[in-house]
Amino acid sequence: xxxxxxxxxxxxxxxxxxxxxxxxxxxxxxxxxxxxxxxxxxxxxxxxxxxxxxxxxxxxxxxxxxxxxxxxxxxxxxxxxxxxxxxxxxxxxxxxxxxxxxxxxxxxxxxxxxxxxxxxxxxxxxxxxxxxxxxxxxxxxxxxxxxxxxxxxxxxxxxxxxxxxxxxxxxxxxxxxxxxxxxxxxxxxxxxxxxxxxxxxxxxxxxxxxxxxxxxxxxxxxxxxxxxxxxxxxxxxxxxxxxxxxxxxxxxxxxxxxxxxxxxxxxxxxxxxxxxxxxxxxxxxxxxxxxxxxxxxxxxxx
Numbered sequence: 402x403x404x405x406x407x408x409x410x411x412x413x414x415x416x417x418x419x420x421x422x423x424x425x426x427x428x429x430x431x432x433x434x435x436x437x438x439x440x441x442x443x444x445x446x447x448x449x450x451x452x453x454x455x456x457x458x459x460x461x462x463x464x465x466x467x468x469x470x471x472x473x474x475x476x477x478x479x480x481x482x483x484x485x486x487x488x489x490x491x492x493x494x495x496x497x498x499x500x501x502x503x504x505x506x507x508x509x510x511x512x513x514x515x516x517x518x519x520x521x522x523x524x525x526x527x528x529x530x531x532x533x534x535x536x537x538x539x540x541x542x543x544x545x546x547x548x549x550x551x552x553x554x555x556x557x558x559x560x561x562x563x564x565x566x567x568x569x570x571x572x573x574x575x576x577x578x579x580x581x582x583x584x585x586x587x588x589x590x591x592x593x594x595x596x597x598x599x600x601x602x603x604x605x606x607x608x609x610x611x612x613x614x615x616x617x618x619x620x621x622x623x624x625x626x627x628x629x630x631x632x633x634x635x636x637x638x639x640x641x642x643x644x645x646x647x648x649x650x651x652x653x654x655x656x657x658x659x660x661x662x663x664x665x666x667x668x669x670x671x672x673x674x675x676x677x678x679x680x681x682x683x684x685x686x687x688x689x690x691x692x693x694x695x696x697x698x699x700x701x702x703x
Contacts, residue, residue, distance in 0.1 A: 437656075437671030440687065440700040441486035447478060449691035449698055451546070451634070451680035453505040453512060455525065457484045459682075459689060460493070461698060462502035462514045468694070471542040473500040473517060484685075486700050494523055497530045504546035504589070504680060506554070513569065515544040515556060522569060534572045536565065546634075546680055548589035548596060550617075555596055557586040562604065564589075564596075564615070579615055581622040588635040588644065588680055594618050597625065599632035599644050608648055612659075626659055628667060634680035634690075637661075643670055645678035645690065656681065656688060656701070671701050 447463035450470075454460070458481050465476035477499035481489040499521065502514040511531060512523045518541055522532025536544060536558075543560035554567040555577065562583055567574040587610070588599035594617045600610030609629035613622050626632075631647035640662040649655050649669075655678035656670040670688070677693035688701040 437673060437688065437701045437703055439673045440702055442692075443482055443486045443488060443698040443700075445480055445488070445696050445698065446491050447476070447480075448677075448693050448696055449480070449679065450503045450693055451505045451514075452682050452689045452691060452698065453507045454682060454684050454689075455507045455510075458482075458489065458525075459484070459684075459698075460505060460507070460512055460525070461691070462505045464501045464503070464693075470501045470503065471517060475500055477502045477516065479505075479512070479514070479523070482698060486698070494528045494530075496528060497521065497523055503544070504556070506547045506549045508549050508552065508554075508569065511569070513547055513549075513554060515547055517542055518544055520544070520547070520554065520556065520567060520569075532569060532572065534567060534569065534574065536574060539563070539565075539576075545587055546589045548591040550591035550593070550596075555589055555591065557589055557598070559585050559587050559601060562586065564598070577615075577617075578620060579622050580620045583613060583615075583622070584610060588633050590635040590637050590642075591617075592637050597635050597637065597642060599635050601631055601633065601647070612642070612644055625661075625665075626657075626667060630657075633678060636681060636683045636688075638683050643681075643683065643688070645675075645681055647678060649674075649678070651676050656690060670703070673699060673701050675699055 461480045478492045481493040518537040520534040541558040545557045545559045548555045556565045564577040585601040587601040596615040598613045608631045612626035634645040636643045653672040654669040655675040658670040675692040676695040679691040679693040681690040686703045690699045
């Protein structure tokens with residue numbers, strides 16, 4: 402799909418909240434409602450896309466004051482929040498230039514964030530940039546989420562429908578080739594040899610993404626959730642897979658869940674609505690959910 406094609410523009414207009422999210426192309430059944438209630442809302446000076454945590458500090462990657470996730474405008478930043486939802490710093494690393502940081506993971510004392518066509522590593526102790534892994538030769542503008550397993554990073558490039566394996570120590574990367582194609586891969590989470598992938602849309606831009614599982618040893622792809630959606634963030638905890646859904650924008654079902662150990666019944670994890678439910682984490686039975694469009698982090702009881 403070309404970056405300037407009508408399909409690409411229409412699809413990413415959806416994710417930026419510039420258009421009302423399109424209703425599903427198939428009938429979506431009503432789901433059981435989660436009991437999660439909202440604990441707090443943290444207003445930020447920019448649009449948050451993801452959250453990573455270490456030692457009770459929540460590092461929030463913000464695209465910037467404007468919703469320009471593919472523009473190298475230098476207005477991206479990382480905000481820090483304490484466990485009660487209070488802002489520690491609206492810009493924790495002022496010496497690090499970022500354009501539109503999205504996916505975030507912490508390995509050791511290094512915070513890794515994707516930033517359009519590169520991965521930036523920031524030492525959270527010193528506040529200095531220590532890594533710059535350049536993927537620009539791949540011609541993407543939407544390097545999106547990150548997952549980590551055994552010191553290796555996995556990155557999704559949503560606009561070019563690819564996954565990458567990245568060695569942060571050497572700065573080298575390769576494309577991870579799956580045996581079946583993925584459509585607009587977005588959120589990622591690793592569990593040993595399985596990489597779970599949230600698809601945002603189909604290749605032609607329809608909001609009919611699915612949740613897939615990729616075997617990291619063989620490249621085999623299986624479908625975990627076939628119900629179509631505009632899926633974004635992923636988290637796995639206690640045998641349950643949680644995922645956010647832009648198709649439930651501003652209505653119940655912003656975060657859904659499915660058990661991996663029983664019948665696999667799909668449920669809404671919370672009835673709390675979010676305006677642009679993005680890449681969340683779960684810590685101490687609390688969902689930290691970016692409400693990206695309206696510049697908030699929602700703390701929701703799991």
